[in-house]
Amino acid sequence: DQQVKQNSPSLSVQEGRISILNCDYTNSMFDYFLWYKKYPAEGPTFLISISSIKDKNEDGRFTVFLNKSAKHLSLHIVPSQPGDSAVYFCAASGDGSGNTGKLIFGQGTTLQVKP
Amino acid sequence: SAVISQKPSRDICQRGTSLTIQCQVDSQVTMMFWYRQQPGQSLTLIATANQGSEATYESGFVIDKFPISRPNLTFSTLTVSNMSPEDSSIYLCSVLLAERRTDTQYFGPGTRLTVL
Numbered sequence: 001d002q003q004v005k006q007n008s009p010s011l012s013v014q015e016g017r018i019s020i021l022n023c024d025y026t027n028s029m030f031d032y033f034l035w036y037k038k039y040p041a042e043g044p045t046f047l048i049s050i051s052s053i054k055d056k057n058e059d060g061r062f063t064v065f066l067n068k069s070a071k072h073l074s075l076h077i078v079p080s081q082p083g084d085s086a087v088y089f090c091a092a093s094g095d096g097s098g099n100t101g102k103l104i105f106g107q108g109t110t111l112q113v114k115p
Numbered sequence: 116s117a118v119i120s121q122k123p124s125r126d127i128c129q130r131g132t133s134l135t136i137q138c139q140v141d142s143q144v145t146m147m148f149w150y151r152q153q154p155g156q157s158l159t160l161i162a163t164a165n166q167g168s169e170a171t172y173e174s175g176f177v178i179d180k181f182p183i184s185r186p187n188l189t190f191s192t193l194t195v196s197n198m199s200p201e202d203s204s205i206y207l208c209s210v211l212l213a214e215r216r217t218d219t220q221y222f223g224p225g226t227r228l229t230v231l
Contacts, residue, residue: 004157034219043119043207043222044158089158101146101211102173103220105158 003027004092006106014114019077021109023090026071031094034103035064035075038087048075052094080113087111117142117210119223127229128198135194136226138208143188146211148220149181153204164191164208198230 005024013019021035031052036044050057050064050073057064063076077084087110091103118141128134138147147164162170162183170183185191195202205225212221 036222041224041227043209043224046219046221049219091158101148101163101220102160103148103158103209104160107157 002107003030004090004104004106006088006090006109008109009107010110010112012112012114013080015082016079019075019080019084019111019113021075021077021088021090021111023073023075023106024071025073025092027092027095027104028071029095030092030104032092033064033066033073034091034093035062036089036091037084038089038108044089047088077111080111082113082115085111085113117144117212117221119208119210119221121206121208121223121226123226124224125227125229127231130199130230132198133194133196134198134228135192136206136208136228138191138193138223140189140210142212144210144212145188147185147191148209148211149183149191149193150207150209150222151204152207152225158207161193161206164193195228198228200230203228203230 034049035047038044048059048062048064050066066073087108089108090106120139122137149161150158152158160173161176162172164170164183164185166185182194207225209220209222
């Protein structure tokens with residue numbers, strides 16, 4: 001039962017254009033969502049997060065949008081840079097049982113930004 | 116933020132043996148977690164390492180296979196016991212710096228394990 005899904009295994013965009021990475025979830029108890037970036041041979045690095053009380057959070061070139069009714073979130077990177085090429089994971093937490101800190105991850109999307 | 120180190124960074128082991136992975140944080144943290152990333156797969160939580168008490172394991176993971184220690188607020192170990200090739204994965208520890216669940220989790224660099 002995949003509670004967090006990233007249906008696009010890969011995405012290729014041109015430098016300077018927008019990258020849009022998508023994530024869907026099924027568990028309505030999730031109330032906190034995060035995006036991580038992972039380079040080969042490194043651990044995931046936190047990018048940006050959003051609480052379910054918001055529908056948008058912005059940090060520099062990165063914006064996360066949350067559509068609770070559709071159980072969908074997306075990460076926009078504008079403008080995309082070659083250094084953004086990495087695997088991007090979305091993650092969700094919240095199961096109604098309190099402070100567990102447990103994260104459920106999607107399968108990841110490999111982003112390639114071409115110069 | 117937190118600086119997290121893991122030892123070893125990678126290892127190649129024979130089936131039937133055990134490997135202990137260490138996770139060290141540069142500051143005291145309330146919650147530490149162990150994840151596994153199998154080849155081509157997502158990250159899956161193995162267990163929450165509780166300081167001074169037994170770890171809390173997720174469905175599909177058991178203490179006999181993945182014993183965990185957490186003797187203090189900056190250190191934890193994960194042992195992969197009686198290894199088989201299916202245990203070949205990247206093992207990652209992560210930490211939460213404060214009580215609030217919505218705080219950011221920081222990850223270590225991972226330990227790449229290959230079992231022959």
